[in-house]
Amino acid sequence: MSLEHVLNYLKRKHLENPSFSYALEDEDNVGNVFWADPTCRLNYTHFGDTLVFDTTYLRNSQVPFAAFTGFNHHGHPLLFGCALILNQSQSSFAWLFHSWLQAMSSPPPPSITLEPDPVIHLAASQVFPQARLRFSLPLIMEKLAHVFQSHPGFQSEFLSCVRETETVAEFEGAWDSVVRRYCLEEDHWLQSIYNVRQQWVPVFIKDTFFGELSSENKNSFFHGFVDGSTTMEMVMAQYEEAVESWRVKELRADYESTNSTPVLKTASPMEKQAAGVYTRAAFLKFQEEFLEISANPVSKMSDSTYRVGKFGQVHTVEFESLEEVKANCSCRMFEYSGIVCRHILAVFSARNVFTLPSRYLLRRWTKDAKSSGEFSNSGCQESSLTVCYDNLRQEATKYVEEGAKSIQIYKAAVVALDEAAKKVAAASSKTRGGVTNGDSYQSDETQETANGMYHPLQCQGEKERTILELTAELERTGQRCEAYRANLLSILRDMEEHKFQLSLKVQNARLSLKE
Numbered sequence: 001m002s003l004e005h006v007l008n009y010l011k012r013k014h015l016e017n018p019s020f021s022y023a024l025e026d027e028d029n030v031g032n033v034f035w036a037d038p039t040c041r042l043n044y045t046h047f048g049d050t051l052v053f054d055t056t057y058l059r060n061s062q063v064p065f066a067a068f069t070g071f072n073h074h075g076h077p078l079l080f081g082c083a084l085i086l087n088q089s090q091s092s093f094a095w096l097f098h099s100w101l102q103a104m105s106s107p108p109p110p111s112i113t114l115e116p117d118p119v120i121h122l123a124a125s126q127v128f129p130q131a132r133l134r135f136s137l138p139l140i141m142e143k144l145a146h147v148f149q150s151h152p153g154f155q156s157e158f159l160s161c162v163r164e165t166e167t168v169a170e171f172e173g174a175w176d177s178v179v180r181r182y183c184l185e186e187d188h189w190l191q192s193i194y195n196v197r198q199q200w201v202p203v204f205i206k207d208t209f210f211g212e213l214s215s216e217n218k219n220s221f222f223h224g225f226v227d228g229s230t231t232m233e234m235v236m237a238q239y240e241e242a243v244e245s246w247r248v249k250e251l252r253a254d255y256e257s258t259n260s261t262p263v264l265k266t267a268s269p270m271e272k273q274a275a276g277v278y279t280r281a282a283f284l285k286f287q288e289e290f291l292e293i294s295a296n297p298v299s300k301m302s303d304s305t306y307r308v309g310k311f312g313q314v315h316t317v318e319f320e321s322l323e324e325v326k327a328n329c330s331c332r333m334f335e336y337s338g339i340v341c342r343h344i345l346a347v348f349s350a351r352n353v354f355t356l357p358s359r360y361l362l363r364r365w366t367k368d369a370k371s372s373g374e375f376s377n378s379g380c381q382e383s384s385l386t387v388c389y390d391n392l393r394q395e396a397t398k399y400v401e402e403g404a405k406s407i408q409i410y411k412a413a414v415v416a417l418d419e420a421a422k423k424v425a426a427a428s429s430k431t432r433g434g435v436t437n438g439d440s441y442q443s444d445e446t447q448e449t450a451n452g453m454y455h456p457l458q459c460q461g462e463k464e465r466t467i468l469e470l471t472a473e474l475e476r477t478g479q480r481c482e483a484y485r486a487n488l489l490s491i492l493r494d495m496e497e498h499k500f501q502l503s504l505k506v507q508n509a510r511l512s513l514k515e
Contacts, residue, residue, distance in 0.1 A: 003033065006084065009236045010035050023099040025092060032092050034099045036068075036081035039243075044080045044104045046370050047072055050211040051080065051109040051131075054220050055120070056139070058085055061228055063235045068100055069221045070109075071211040073369035074253040075281045076246060077221040080104065082239065093123035101127065111208050115139050116193065116200070132208040135200035137162070140193055147190060151182045162201055166315070166331065171203045206332040211364075213285045213337060221246065256280055257367050265291055270348075273355050282365035285339050292342040298350045306350070308343040315343045325357045338362040410495075 010022040010033075019038040025031030047070045057065040068080040081100050085092075101108055108128050114120050116135040124133055141148075141155075148155040157178045165171040175194065184190050198204040225242040226235065257279040264271050265287065274286045299307045306317045308329075316330045327348070333341035340360045348356075363369055 005233050006236060021103045025095050031087045032096050033084040034096055036103045040080050041104055043078050044106055047078055047364060048106055048109055049209055049364060050111045053114040055115045056220060057226050061226055061230050063230050063232055065226055067221055072250060073279045073365055075213040076249060079221050090119050090123045093120055094126050097123060097127035111210050133199060134205055137200060140200060143189060154182050165203055168203055171201060206336045209338060210336060213281060269354050270356055277361055277366050279367055289342040290345055293346045293349050296342050296346045298346050306347050308346050317343050317347045319347050325353055338365055
């Protein structure tokens with residue numbers, strides 16, 4: 001299998017943008033390959049609270065493709081990086097996880113969903129010792145296909161046992177019952193997944209955030225783009241198509257969340273508050289829970305304990321309001337998904353809490369999830385140029401978005417960018433001169449060797465060599481600054497062209513309406 005096409009693509013992308021990162025496990029005997037564009041890193045900055053290592057394509061396509069993904073504030077799959085898995089040893093997976101984490105330049109994720117494979121699990125445990133690891137339920141279902149085919153009816157009972165049990169004891173009882181009913185006590189694979197039930201059954205892991213708005217299976221990031229017909233020559237084109245497709249979907253969802261108001265079903269200020277803060281997808285999930293308040297009666301057990309529920313589905317809610325309003329529910333929906341459950345909402349209603357406390361408005365589900373807040377340049381003082389580039393890019397993007405709102409604002413943004421470019425150039429020139437002049441002078445009398453003898457010529461040679469090295473590094477830095485400036489100007493030009501195309505479409509639409 002030739003990798004030349006993929007490797008040439010990655011090298012070209014890195015030359016075009018130094019912040020496009022890629023890594024080869026072994027350049028001589030090409031092992032695993034990893035890559036991530038700057039947007040992947042920015043995505044992880046905003047939504048790195050959970051990670052999915054998607055290896056579906058290792059079995060379902062000609063290309064040994066894998067993806068690092070998460071979920072954005074609309075619940076869409078979000079890309080954090082990609083890989084070609086040519087070596088499936090534990091050490092190679094560990095190398096891949098290390099490469100990905102290094103490329104993200106951020107702390108490791110608190111939770112990770114991955115394939116129920118012991119090799120991958122051991123590698124992830126090694127690289128992410130503090131993360132909560134979860135096996136993918138869809139992949140477990142895939143491995144149980146032979147059981148489902150042989151025993152009609154088992155699949156629905158299996159899912160009921162896994163998803164609908166609320167306590168460990170309830171799950172254990174339901175599992176034992178369904179396995180015995182279908183005489184599957186001796187099924188090796190079924191027994192093996194039961195032995196690791198703490199890694200995938202919701203009742204064991206519901207206290208950990210995994211970023212899912214629904215228990216239903218979500219399409220993966222590359223679903224419909226990478227499949228059994230995808231070849232190595234096609235994979236990078238399909239990669240770009242998937243990235244662009246999800247980018248458009250996110251922009252559309254951003255627009256809908258910002259510019260349209262969802263239909264409110266009540267006059268409650270809490271529902272109105274949620275509609276104004278959450279994205280549309282998150283609000284609809286909240287609204288689904290909110291409308292169930294009346295169907296979940298509340299019984300007070302003590303000053304701080306309530307029982308909430310119906311038809312045998314009863315949950316315990318602990319509530320306190322001494323310093324601030326706090327509530328915890330035994331269903332753990334908020335901990336698992338980041339959306340407050342109907343049981344807590346029912347207690348809030350009973351206790352006359354009319355708006356959601358801020359602690360229950362998880363920022364990652366809000367319309368402002370991607371706003372960077374107050375900018376700090378401290379990271380560039382102690383970190384790499386790549387981090388500085390990402391910080392500048394993120395800040396520039398905010399002004400690009402503002403600058404594209406009208407022609408007048410756009411012109412002001414271009415003027416401001418020109419001024420900024422002049423200041424950067426002046427600072428770069430000053431730094432070059434300052435370092436050269438400031439470091440070039442040092443008295444020969446201060447240079448003394450271990451035997452007490454002075455060697456002015458030797459010291460002078462060392463100083464000149466140091467100056468040359470520093471000058472060369474500054475030249476390289478200056479070239480990077482010019483490249484970054486060109487990238488920023490390119491972004492503004494692209495936005496102007498995009499705005500022009502949109503204006504043409506609007507004019508055409510108006511003309512068609514008049515006709």
